[in-house]
Amino acid sequence: MKFLPYILKHLRRNWVRTGSTILGMAVCIFLFCTLRTVLKAMDDARELGSVTRLVTRHAVSLVYNLPLSYEGQITQVKGVKRVAISSWFGGSLPAKKESQDKSAPDGGQPDFSKFFTNLAVEDEPYFAMHPEFSVPADEMKAFREDLRGCVIGRGLAKQFGWKVGDTFFLESFIPPYRRREGPFEFVVRGIYDADKVREPAADDRVMYFHYKYLYESTGRRVGAGLYVVELEDPKQGATVARAIDGIFENSEAETKSETEAAFRADFLAMIGNLALLLNSIGLAVIFTILLVTANTMSMAVRERRTEIAVLKTLGFTSRQVMGLILAEALTIGALGGGIGLGLSVVIMRVMTRVPAIGGFINGFPNFGPHWSVSGQGLGIALFLGLAAGLMPALAAYRSRITEMLRQV
């Protein structure tokens, strides 16, 4: 500890260089922590999800709907308790009826910055098989009695300041879900709370409305986006999934049934190999910062050859001199890591409030700073500092006093 003031004074010697190195390290750790947090949230999303429910979708892609006739056939499969249609509507605010007027400020186009998840569901079976969503009975009754009614999560209500009785309009970007007479009108009939203890993946920023409203408003031409299947016995998941897919084998619309967790994984995979991409970016940044920091440390030590010779002349052993340089490099790593980590935590918190991005992020059940990611980030920062300081420290260790004094 008695050498700490000495180390800190050296770091302040060329504060622009030290500052930029620490900043570089901070950016590196910020990127690492943020990217790892996203990856972790994705991994968690894959792992979480009810084991009592399956998702049956079009085998080719989520983009294609399934025939409505499948519902009855799936219900007949042994081990199936309930089936509910769930279609991703893709509606956005604030596409109001009057904004069909192209001269309106928003040009009649949906505002994707206020995008949130909205699903058209068969309300009775859907809410019956999702006990993690609790809606007051009177609100549920009002919802069921109103075709334009919708139930929104507490988080969504808070985000937009909506309350029961409020009206809003949504327009989907999916062509079959758009209608000539303009956007869909909805009335908030209920607000649900999500029990994250019962179901960690439960999201309270989703809007549910009647599938019937979508079906009838679009000329009864749309199919089912997917079927959510409740199992009688969670252990029978694989058997039931095989049985369902077996029924529609070689049909025009083959199905793919999987657990909710696997479905989430497939949904995320639509983005591409995000994990590989994010990991590659992270590694490239870390390697670049390692080179930059190593170069900075080498320059700093090269400039101090005389001082190193003086320290050794005064009686500092080669190990002590090496230790001082490594401690200096570690301090840069620790400072950069700490700043990067702090920045990452702040940005992650801010991002959840940013329109559009926030909606996407909040869809992940566990998005946010995590000690394991923070620990990895700090570990990498210290490793980078140590690795960057190792060569100059070894050079200082091996250097001979007379040679260094002669080069002055």
Add this chain to the structure above:
Amino acid sequence: MSAEAARQPAAGPIVDVRNVRKVYRRDAEEIVVLNGINVQVPNGEFLALMGPSGSGKTTLLNLIAGIDRPTSGEVIVAGTDVGRLSESELARWRSHNVGFIFQFYNLIPVLTALENVELPLLLTSLSKKERRERALTALKVVGLADRAGHYPRQLSGGQEQRVAIARAIVADPGVLVADEPTGDLDAKSAEEILALMESLNRDFGKTIIMVTHDPRAAEKAHTQKHLEKGVLKA
């Protein structure tokens, strides 16, 4: 070889250089810098080493200070054969026995005068308060206690050298080695530094070995020895 084994009876001269040879190799070429040097320096002596450039003065000084090793022969300082100590033993030995004064002061620019003087004491078990007190005392000895908080850039050349002398004496070594301590100073500052060194020798009993080109500086020493082409002349 341990420090204990290298220690020899302290009786006799504080510096005893016996038949020392120092050879540098550059590719196949051998450059003999010191050839059969024998010199004894009694305790409390003020010795000036003189000679032309390349005569081996600094090399001999470095051997006595324990920052270089002879190719052959023995360098015994304060009872220890420094050539037989390991690198780390030698470093520890230097911190207790030798104070080094450089021509260009070699103060650490980011540290204040007090912190520069305190630096050798970081290797001891003294508390921070004790270190500060001893460093301040050393600065008082060189007459710069009022400049304790100043950085080297805020001091004149003469003052910087005095801080360097304070750093050399703060651990209370028996031997001070100075490599052209007035070589970078004006006449007045050089005179002050020499007077200070005389005082350290006279009043504090320090043995001083000084390399110099300057005959006026050498006159301050009790004894002068001349090196020419690696051989001691007188």
